[in-house]
Amino acid sequence: MQSTPIFLTLYSDYIHVYLGLCSYSGLLDHAVMLPKDASRELIPALDNLLTKHSKTLNDCDFFAACQGPAPFTTLRVALATINGLAIATDKPLIGIDGLRVFLEEHYSPEHEYTIALLNAFAQDVYYGVYKKNSGFIEAGCLPIEKCLHHLQQLTNNAPFSLIGNGVALHQALIQATLPTCHISESLPLYASFAAICTAAQQQWQERDNLHQQLLPLYLKNLSI
Secondary structure (H helix, E strand, C coil): CCCCCEEEEEEECCCCEEEEEEECCEEEEEEEECHHHHHHHHHHHHHHHHHHCCCCHHHEEEEEEECCCCCHHHHHHHHHHHHHHHHHHCCCEEEECHHHHHHHHHCCCCCCEEEEEEEEECCEEEEEEEECCCEEEEEEEEEHHHHHHHHHHHHCCCCEEEECHHHHHCHHHHHHHCCCCEECCCCCCCCCHHHHHHHHHHHHHHCCCEECCCCCCCHHHHCC
């Protein structure tokens, strides 16, 4: 095994699909494409990255991919691609929880809770809750009004910060319902690709969340 592992990371947010060639020293190189082009461009982009750095798939110790949340069609394309690579090469897979990484990247130490809201479409939101001194404590998917009511009860009037593209989408309703919540003017919308790559590296070091096949995170099944 290589002393410095090389691995591939695949991440789909709401705007782009990212494919990265990584090592423990960081991101070596990456390709970015639009979701509508991912099914056509992922494999050629992968070939270009590997060729550019004189690598092959067999040089990779593992493959990693974010399992969501993300627009479902794009997420299925990404996971089908990474699963196919793993089957073809008999390499292990690392699954990344994008909501958890987002909260760990952007939690506010000034507030008791940091809550991420991501667009789940049709007036639903994915939500995740990070509590100061406790870490990631809860996730699910709810209609926006029901979610805001749940967050009121969960936080019990403790100060909290809101992040995510679901906040931007529903900001007027949020401010009317939760007038004391904090929304930053530089609102982060979703996890960065760099944070996803770092999470993949950390999970590999800890041999955490290894799989032979990755499936989307079905947060709607966790709804209360």
